[in-house]
Amino acid sequence: MAASVRRLNHVAFQIARGDRLPSTLTDRFKFDLFASRMTDSVRQLAFRKGAAVFLVNELQRAVPPVSDGTENLPDLLYDAPVPHAVNTACNACFEVDNVEGSCKRLQENGCHVLVPPLEVEDQRGKVVYCVVKSIVGNVRHTLLDRTRYTGDFLPGFQSISSEETKKEDSAGTFFDHITYASPRKSTGQVLRWYEKNFDFKRFLINRHDSADDGFVINGDGMGLRLTAMQYWQCSKVSLTLPSVEKDEPDCKFVVAESLPEQGKNQVDTFLEHHQGAGIQHIALYTNDILCTSRILMESGVQFVSPPPTYYSQFEKAQEIQTAGYDPHLLSKFGILLDTEEEHAKNVFHVGSQNVKDTQRHLLQIFTKPIFPENTFFLELIQRRGASGF
Numbered sequence: 001m002a003a004s005v006r007r008l009n010h011v012a013f014q015i016a017r018g019d020r021l022p023s024t025l026t027d028r029f030k031f032d033l034f035a036s037r038m039t040d041s042v043r044q045l046a047f048r049k050g051a052a053v054f055l056v057n058e059l060q061r062a063v064p065p066v067s068d069g070t071e072n073l074p075d076l077l078y079d080a081p082v083p084h085a086v087n088t089a090c091n092a093c094f095e096v097d098n099v100e101g102s103c104k105r106l107q108e109n110g111c112h113v114l115v116p117p118l119e120v121e122d123q124r125g126k127v128v129y130c131v132v133k134s135i136v137g138n139v140r141h142t143l144l145d146r147t148r149y150t151g152d153f154l155p156g157f158q159s160i161s162s163e164e165t166k167k168e169d170s171a172g173t174f175f176d177h178i179t180y181a182s183p184r185k186s187t188g189q190v191l192r193w194y195e196k197n198f199d200f201k202r203f204l205i206n207r208h209d210s211a212d213d214g215f216v217i218n219g220d221g222m223g224l225r226l227t228a229m230q231y232w233q234c235s236k237v238s239l240t241l242p243s244v245e246k247d248e249p250d251c252k253f254v255v256a257e258s259l260p261e262q263g264k265n266q267v268d269t270f271l272e273h274h275q276g277a278g279i280q281h282i283a284l285y286t287n288d289i290l291c292t293s294r295i296l297m298e299s300g301v302q303f304v305s306p307p308p309t310y311y312s313q314f315e316k317a318q319e320i321q322t323a324g325y326d327p328h329l330l331s332k333f334g335i336l337l338d339t340e341e342e343h344a345k346n347v348f349h350v351g352s353q354n355v356k357d358t359q360r361h362l363l364q365i366f367t368k369p370i371f372p373e374n375t376f377f378l379e380l381i382q383r384r385g386a387s388g389f
């Protein structure tokens with residue numbers, strides 16, 4: 001039996017004291033700091049942009065054990081410390097209906113429970129959460145029931161009042177997908193783990209994706225095998241959620257393996273510098289990638305530039321123009337464009353915008369790694385009917 005996921009609540013980072021992620025999120029990526037919690041050993045800061053919420057856990061010193069055997073709450077709430085000290089995005093926190101029942105089922109399935117169900121309360125209500133370890137590297141999942149909580153974020157956090165976010169590029173932002181960097185030949189195991197424990201379903205990325213091999217990109221110096229999965233319950237359950245959450249598509253998960261033929265790539269670099277598998281990048285959906293890229297670039301975000309020949313190849317230039325874009329403008333930012341000619345079977349069309357023609361486009365841009373370790377990065381993605389990555 002699996003735990004049934006309602007939605008992704010937030011993604012948490014664990015960073016070393018003094019790392020610049022908090023100011024990077026506010027000053028460069030234009031997230032709002034909206035809640036915080038301080039203890040002697042951790043500073044927990046919650047940032048929001050549209051529906052995308054990051055929780056940054058900054059360890060001030062060694063965090064005491066999860067439970068000290070007394071009634072006291074753990075120092076670090078809603079997570080469990082990651083032993084290996086590397087700056088990392090390490091927790092995808094899911095809202096579930098029944099934390100105790102879900103945790104029991106996962107334990108029966110053999111999952112490693114890091115924090116057993118715990119109730120936390122303040123004047124705005126209560127939540128119950130537990131934390132389980134994923135099969136992927138240092139990744140963990142907090143399972144949370146916040147249906148009896150009316151506060152902005154979670155009990156124990158102080159709200160930080162800021163002007164209601166009216167940033168031009170925030171509306172419509174949500175987590176589109178989370179990509180795991182995973183060692184060679186590990187994808188099957190990862191898929192089976194998520195299917196068994198969270199009822200995730202594999203879906204085909206595009207017509208080149210195959211049930212056995214995944215979507216293989218092998219050429220032009222890039223050797224990757226991508227496989228995609230998604231939690232399944234949400235579309236049904238979300239009909240009962242408040243309107244703000246109703247329209248928010250589910251976050252998808254991509255497992256990326258590196259293929260040996262093309263030499264070292266970003267997945268290999270991640271595995272090496274991160275010292276194991278983990279969340280390699282997170283894609284933020286935007287309604288207008290040109291506008292968002294311009295704003296972020298002006299505030300100092302550095303994007304990866306594809307080779308200039310990408311935009312000058314006759315076929316790509318034509319493809320970009322057919323999609324209604326100017327190749328020079330896309331090249332100014334480093335935005336990539338992909339075209340999907342037809343629907344793949346079994347594919348979700350998340351973020352479809354009533355594209356009437358048979359061509360569906362995807363625009364994406366990758367930032368440079370945001371930690372000194374050269375590991376994790378962010379992606380901006382705009383979908384015009386396309387379901388790929």
Ligand SMILES: O=C(O)C(=O)Cc1ccc(O)cc1
Pocket residue numbers: 179224226254256266267283379389
């Ligand atoms: O998952 C995605 O968003 C992709 O577009 C595929 C991908 C996976 C790993 C990389 O290092 C770069 C791109």
